[in-house]
Amino acid sequence: MKLPIAALAEQLEQAWESRRPIDPLHESHGLEDVEAAYQIQQTWVARRLAQGDAIVGRKIGLTSRAMQEQLGVDEPDYGTLLESLALPAPGGIATVPAGRFIQPRVEGEIAFLLHEPLTGPGVSVADVFRATGAVAAAIEVIDSRIRDWRIRLVDTVADNASCGAFAVGPWCTGWRDLDLALSGMALYVNGRLASSGTGAAALGHPAACVAWLANKLAGLGQRLEAGDVVLSGSLGPAVPVAAGTLVRVEVGGLAPVTVQFTP
8 A cells, every 4th residue: 555645744733733732643544654654754845845944954763772672673763853843042041832742851962063074975074073173062852743652653753753943052162072981861740860971972082973863874775964963862861751841961071952842
């Protein structure tokens, strides 16, 4: 049976706009093929671009072994960062209405800002170091348009890797003096530690995640561009949030970033 790619992308778009989740696509339409799921994602992205949105980077998900085992996969996935998903964070502080999301959770990550393109295949960690102009602490708001987070890999891939929004703290250009694999991440919710980890939680090193993505995109005839922001993957468990929640992420050696979820 041929999947209605455009129709499924439209269903996800309607879920985005209405804040009403839909049933898992693996249940409602028998979606099983990951490549078809990426086609749905790219169709949705193309729709957004046609409406005036713009690509500002990429996000990488499923970088931890625990999450891969939970979804029965052996590699990460990725999504597209759109301008409309970026939360302005002057001074490292962003504000967003909680009602913008359906079932939001937050993750602490390290963001990379590229000053050179990365074209796979064969991109190495050393290549990522060379192409990176700055790094920063970041908060990704993950959100699923799939009811009750009942996702398999194909569901989250089709749903733009469950991206809801993101905020990036002040950029650090002296990041090469840091050991990002050993940098500790602490995520606080209303002042209490809620999630923690280190840079090594993301494929052993956050730059390894960026290299993986550049090589993965090569198979689609795409590349990471100069100026792209790349969220390299969560360094700790995701934490649910709601209106009134104040989230702060600290990463060793980097300026913190905060998101306030308003009513």
